[in-house]
Amino acid sequence: MKISLLLTGNELMSGDTIDSNSAVIAKSLRDLALLPFKKLVVGDDLELLTESIQSLAQKSDVLIINGGLGPTVDDLTAEALAAAAGVPIERHPDAMIELEKWARARGFVLTESNLKQADLPQGCEIILNPRGSAVGFSLMLHDCLVMCTPGVPSELRPMIEQELLPRIRQHGAITTTTHISRLRMFGITESGLQDTINRVFPDWPAEVELGFRVQMPVIEIKISTIGDSSLALNRHWTERFLAHFSDYIIGRDSTRLTQALNTALAEHGKVLTLAESCTGGLIAAGVTSEPGSSAVFTAGYVTYSNAAKMQMLGVSEQTLDQYGAVSEQVVLEMASGALQASGADIALAISGIAGPDGGSPDKPVGTVWMAWGEADALQARKFYFPVARIAFQRTAAAIAMDLLRRQLNKLPTDVDYFSELKKTTQR
């Protein structure tokens, strides 16, 4: 089966946007053992779009078009597909229903621009978009199944598995089953993982395909086997993988690190408090991004200044003077202060130098101390992440959450996070 992709958008041609959608589509097509053979990207130009659709449809069994479904004048996909098919544009009743549903759920009033999103090529079928106003649509062009999808990545993603793949299966009469296990890991890099796999599993069979996808801060591992009878093979190698990397695995399917942490807190019946300096509330925002977090989290202290550390958490002025705000002593006092002030069961405290300023030869930008645990068993650890400010904050927050997850699940907390950081964390 020949599949091609057509991406449209001036921002893709000007270099303002880097296309990641086609990679997401291509990776999902692997589940059907398919690979696109051609990918064409053009700007928002009606004539060029029309001609591209015609020429790609001629050479393909399936053509996936991405982008150009928005409400503005530079969104031309519907018009171009209509022109390519030689049919008029008309207001699609199913698309209207979807648009009205979308607007009603949000209390919006549909504008003339919004309504344009229901003007589709005559004879097309709509493709549901659960996340946005841009309804997708499909049309047969000679023998080619043409499917038009929204360019917004968060809208496209859920549509691929739910809407596109089933239509492709049906169109191509694809009956092969693919067995897929998805595991989510934290604390190891893609290359570190690849090296370890090569070393530990020299006998990994070629027919068990291993795919990695970085979804910061987590890596998703996809173990795929093709064929109805490949389930046992898939299970066997998934189990071997799980056994070797057990403590790096935070869950299956779409588990987030924040979710893994909250689950560990809930399973052990612990309520968390947070005392954050350099991460400025990022860990609290992570924990509370999960539904139901009020059961496992009570109070967060964003003590950005020394005054706040003293006043909110009772860190002593003497400790701050003697050791500095980024020190083992201060994070331990922050953690006990947060436990005392909040009445929570378990605390996480963090203080570091996010940069770009504030470093010293002794404590360079990238230095961070973390303390965690219950009142009678606080531990602390120092890390060094010499990366840009935002990356520093995200890395520190993620590692802090993982340390707490490991602590709760009785896994080692002296783990070397990311093989590349090995040397530096031992400084």
Added chain:
Amino acid sequence: MKISLLLTGNELMSGDTIDSNSAVIAKSLRDLALLPFKKLVVGDDLELLTESIQSLAQKSDVLIINGGLGPTVDDLTAEALAAAAGVPIERHPDAMIELEKWARARGFVLTESNLKQADLPQGCEIILNPRGSAVGFSLMLHDCLVMCTPGVPSELRPMIEQELLPRIRQHGAITTTTHISRLRMFGITESGLQDTINRVFPDWPAEVELGFRVQMPVIEIKISTIGDSSLALNRHWTERFLAHFSDYIIGRDSTRLTQALNTALAEHGKVLTLAESCTGGLIAAGVTSEPGSSAVFTAGYVTYSNAAKMQMLGVSEQTLDQYGAVSEQVVLEMASGALQASGADIALAISGIAGPDGGSPDKPVGTVWMAWGEADALQARKFYFPVARIAFQRTAAAIAMDLLRRQLNKLPTDVDYFSELKKTTQR
């Protein structure tokens, strides 16, 4: 001048590699006021590559090919270009000299695989690659200048300005410039903006190109004009745009909302404190994601539970009982409590129902109260964002930050955020 790009590599088709090279090339082409009109990506397939080169060269004045110059069997660009041009492959003396230089500098011995990189289409000219062994090369195909470049980003980058642009200038006898203004807006949707522009500027000239790009939560507006003498035209329409949308504009170029808020705080010499319930530290994390935030931010209180609201901010139990945690009275007490506890100049407090649970007929999921201001002039406002949890938190945090930016800059704070939300915010 018509420019097209052809990218080759199986890893680009499978989704294992996301193409960033074409964005780098496109951005550099802006210096010559050029924009590629077509970008084609294909796998390592000789026939498809040859046919793609022929068809693109026919429709283009310049064709830039990227990838497929390596030493392995799946690197087919030289062979495909030779086939498209109907010339043989031969060992190129200049390429041999470059390869030998490259090997000598590194103490390498050239292998048979390396030598393959000097086997180029007859009649081509080499393009120097200062960073790697893959020499580039160019050939005229009818009237089209075809240039082949390496796929490794770090090798490609220095070649663009030093080698490709001069050849394009010469080929097209180019002297034109493009003028671009970039503005950043918050509080209006893409479709709302388009509708307003249609209504307010019916006379907007076609030669002043308007582009929108959503970079949540901000929209970037790009106003472009082509030609050396178009600077005044660009300025005129940029000024008109600015004048009409002034209070929605948070800055120029790459200004972030967090940056606009911190700048407003710094300009007015105010130190901020935050009292967050439903956003769980997201606003604090936003403010502290900016370098230098310690000058404008001191302490954040993530008071997720009622107990934390009372204990950390002194919210009275009676107020909580009488009005509930999501109420005007509670956010006002949170804001004054945070000002008192922290000694900061200005506060922002927020309490709402992020969902999915916790709503009631009276206060459905999506309801949120915000309070902001200095101790003697606190204001509060209610919003309703009936969207999924994460979207609710991000929208609420962004609007809260914008309200504070407006307050500091003496802009209206009773603005209707996002035209579609108009009705609901007035509930």
